[in-house]
Amino acid sequence: MCMGKASLSSSFLLHSLQEGGDESGQELRGQIQAGGMEPPQSPESPPEAGPPTEWRRQWSLTRWLLVAALLFGLLIGSSVLWFYIFRNCGPPPCETPACLDLLARFLASRNTRVAPCTDFYSFACEKAKDLPALAEENKSRLKKLLEAPGPWNLGSGEEKAFQFYNACMDTDAIEAAGAGPLTQVIEELGGWHVSGNQTSFDFNRTLKLLMSQYGYFPFFRAYLGPHPSSPHTPFIQIDQPELDVPLKQEQEQKIYAQMVRNYLAYLNQLGILLGGDPLTAQQHASMSISITSQLFQFLRPLEQRRARDKPFHNITIDQLQEMAPAIDWLSCLQAMFTPMSLSPTHLLVVYDLDYLRNMSQLLEGQLLMYRDFLQSHMILGLVGTLSPALDSRFREAHRELNQKLWELTERPPMPAHPRWMMCVEKTGAFFQPTLAAMFVRDAFDLRTQSAAMRLFTEIKDALITRLKKLPWMSEETRKEAHDSITQLQVKMGAPEWALKPELAKEDYGDIQLGPNFLQSFLSCVRSLQARNVWSSLQPSPQHRWKIPPWGDSAHYSIYDHVMVFPAGLFQPPLFHPDYPRAVNFGATGSIMARELLSIFHQILRPGGCPDCDTRAIQEIRLCLERHYDNLSSSDTTSFNGSHAFLENAADVGGLVIAFQAYSKRLLQYRGETTLPNQDLSPHQLFFRSYAQAMCREPSTQDSQDTPSPPSLRVHGSLSSAPAFARHFHCPRGALMNPFRRCHLW
Template sequence: QEGGDQSGEEPGTGGMSQAGGMRPPWNQEVTPEERLPSATEPSRQWSMVRRVLTAGLLFSLLLGFSVLLVYIFRSCGPGPCMTPVCWDLLARYLASGNTSVAPCTDFFNFACGQAKGTDYSFQALAEENKRRLRRILEAPGSWHLGSGEEKAFQFYSSCMDTDAIEAAGAAPLRQVIEELGGWRISGNWTSLDFNRTLRLLMSQYGYFPFFRAYLRPRPTPPYTPVIQIDQPEFDVPLKQEQEQKIYAQIVREYLTYLNQLGTLLGGEPNKVQEHAFLSISITSQLFQFLRPLEQRRAQGKLFQMVTIDQLQEMAPAIDWLSCLQATFTPMPLSPSQLLLVHDLEYLKNMSQLVEEQLSLHRDFLQSHMILGLVRTLSPALDGKFQEAHRSLIQKLGELTERPPMPARPRWMKCVEETGTFFEPTLATLFVREAFSPSTQSAAMELFTAIKNALVSRLRRIPWMDEKTRKEAQNRVTQLQVKMGAPEWALKPSLARQEYNDIQLGPSYLQSFLSCVRSLRARIVQSFLQSFPYHRWQVSPWGVNAYYSIPDHVVVFPAGLLQPPFFHPGYPRAVNFGAAGSIMAHELLHIFYQLLLPGGCPACDTRALQGALLCLKHHYETIPLPNGTFFNGSRTFLENAVDIGGLAIALQAYSKRLLWHRGETILPNLDLSPQQLFFRSYAQVMCREPGTQEPQDPYSPPTLRVHGPLSNTPAFARHFHCPHGALMNPSSRCQLW
């Protein structure tokens, strides 16, 4: 029988045959009596009705229970965050992302495809913090009259008063040049002692024409303060290996600029051109004395400790003791004072060049120093000087094929200068405005979750031996964390200090120079005092976190823990994915040394090197937007902590999801909590792909997104990426 039962039994018989004494129903004879209604038939009908009613009741109960379950699951599941901060964040994500791109093939464009210019996340946040400072500085009646706060507000106001600056013109600058002895360009020049002029430039104007000198902690224990002598910074983008044609064009543009400066200061055109030409010649010769950092590192001469006496013998043109003493007063110096020198050969050659110029062209050397000072002071001068400098930067950028720098508004420059000179005051005002105690508490709770996840993860790292593992866990638990602002910024007595040594006016340039001297004196004084806590290397409104090796401290400024990276009202997925991954990244800097060759002798070297090679290959196989591939040999350490930072933040977030209810998501974004976590991680990295600096320690932004995410199985799982897609490769690396 086709399509029927092949057993030989008819359907509906229950498998009983005639041999069993029962006739099949189609052969049964029905008697007349049997055709009469039976007495039991009504009960049979009622039984059927009862069964129908029971089935209906059960169906109703099941339906009601299902509705109840849906309600319960919806109530316990992630609901949309409808607060204003979440709507603002949603707008940011929609503005930077490109949801038409498949996340499994190009998650960078999915998250950052429309980010242009200042949409670079860190840069945008830094500018937003400066806007907040601007609102504070421009709010009437925000300061205490007669206090240090008042001077900060007055300085900002004078910086913004461009009418007064334009009216003063070059007169305040000419007064400065007269104090330095004048110059032959204007026909009024007194041949003063070279070292006297250099001493004034360094101590009174903060300008170092031939080298840089500043205080810093010693690079090795006991980390006491030491004067460091470095190569100078040049305004001209010359390179050791540069095409002769480009080199000549750069020199011509810079010569034109120096001619403009001399002319604006009333110099005679012929004399200006002659002095400008010799100045650029001196700059070019000094540049030739420089040795690349890589070369000095390879020779083991990254820095050398010498006494002032020893340096005086090797570079005698400079009166080192008197120049340094004037610059770092009241720090007591002696000929036996140790200095940290970064390029001794440069200083020797520089000294020889200065001696030659002193014997042949003393007046030209004076002009060279003054032209350099004018260049550095141009931001505090009137519009003609600033425009000349902007034009130079633009033309040099075109010659070196660097992207043009966008013009910055005046208020931003004034905010930055006020912040530099009056940091204690602005730190307190910013923290009070942008980092409340509840925000700090939420940020510390997030950091604790990240730190605990790292401690837990260290137990499972395969290449660590037991001793190294325990030491690593101890290092993490003993770590200090500084969050928000330094201790002194939260003390009103320090924040409102009088700045008695600052004299504001009569011109903005004079106010600026008075602030330069005051700041230098405060820096020196702070190094001379015993400092019981870590010296912050960033301002509280800055956006750069860092780990300090000497103090074993990790620092997260208040300016970083702001939207779109962090807010107490955000979904946890956002805070863990953005700020949490940044925190984990900084924590992993503790273990940089272990990843270097020979950095962990007791570890399983083969397993460690295998993981690092895997990581290197992983990044080299991810294409860049232009179809090329990136050699990550210079960035492999940061790649390693990028991948580890994401893994640790994800582990901490997953644990938080497991033990805490009430998770939320962003409305109308159609992303689950886990997807929102990865989206928030990528948002931190949003940046135009072509903005990579040559010495950037980080990989290009596309790799900083695709590298860690494609190495994370959970990403492919939550975004349902097909096997073999860019974000779901066939193999992954296990380093952390």
């Protein structure tokens, strides 16, 4: 057992003196025990009692010199012994399999040639891009589950999920089928002029089939969602479409023209693959591009719509029919949202009336003059969405298009994902209840659940403590923030409905697998759409779970004040019950804290907290803006308005709160460990783990929620933390120890 330095030195000294056994030892021992360290005093004695006085004086001096030498030797010895104890009684190394795997990952991702204080991102993350991300590792875990043989009940959800995955992976069968299954789909839609087999074309019938049977929306989006002012009531919502080609208002004309040429070449290739004459295919591809370009001109960014009028409108189906008569709205929406019973007076939520009016006028003109081209436009768009279920010619054409478009927009090159990853994603989407139960059983046992919930509780408590120390927050706002945190519900792992045995083993009776993969794929699309409608109509809609249980990001549901952490977030290398606490607090704990702070985004927006110290908030905002601008280099994205401020402020605050929670944990509990052979203190390991969590590229699924690039996230947050510079001994003025810091949270 390790002892304190003073206690150890005194005990060791007393023990040594006891072994000597002489008078001076006894006397000195008594003084030490009494707390004194003065030189021993010899009482005077009569002459007859001993040697002459001069002799006694010399002996006393000699004796004192011997004692001093002994004390000096003991001091040196105890210092050496203390150094040895200090070096060997620090946090012991964690040598469990989980820790050794994490150690290998840390070693593989770092660059030791870079000084931590100069460029911590390169030091910790330079080679991280060569390692699988957490999302990929979670999908790999699903892959192993889907490829493991099991005694599944005939027709059960498990069996159908396995059958679908295996059919997706059977590329030989998909290649052998060729374009035949797709040609059959086109015939069911009425055929098209490109291949010369057009039979009939009823615009609204085709549109209704595309929406309800194929999940494709060529001109607008329609979906069930909570009403903006009544979050627990599902409403049909009509919004702008998601166009296949990512055109943007601010793009240069040269880039825009190149993107259009690439997209035109892709559509032309699709027509030829489906048996069309090259000249005819090119004509129809050109008209499709023309329709897309005109629709694009009608679109307005969300910020512009909010500035000009209300963000949404409540109107009936009848009123929408008058405004946009080209669409048979009642028929299309009824087919889409069965079993809902719709009527002309049914209320809708519409987000852009001007777009719908202009779209309707465009369609009316096309139907009068270019009916064949309009149908080709709809079919070509559908083929693009079905490319994952088609043979390699269609998949490769779609991949090349996306690659070219990414290069033109100067984004990083798209990684080439293996076939199994797409098959896992599709199987997970279509059979989520079944795969959720399988994943949670395998990856989120009771021990992990308990450790995750304990971590969240400590992060939440640290935030509550932090709220009391914010000088810019008013007392009323502080109380509201405190109540918001204490009343927050938290869900971890997977939704309750997905883990019920009867749902996990759901037979998916409406899914018919075969006779080819495309037909299986489309059957799953219809089943999923019907389940989504059914789920939205339930008394407790499951809109809070916007991410699958194997997802790697958290989500806050503002409608029912619930924070959701999927099981996939509590996986290596971000979390494990056997990890040193520094790792779990630094990686997953900072993510939890960041998500908690997202609850308070509104009070940081201009005018969001009138009774707060708005001047102080503005000063902090400008300070943080300058801080990130100084860190930004020419090839990274710097601050971009209000949203960037909120995202970066949440990063900085999440780190601060997680570190506070970890420091409190160290004071209250013993038993911390560290990684072997790393020479990292627990605090250094905390910051290293935080960087490891930030190394990954942000998701591009929702550009509005995309934070800063990883390098900026790592440097922006860590350089804002004085504790980082202190524990890594960074000199004042270094990149990671700036002269000025911004303190918001």
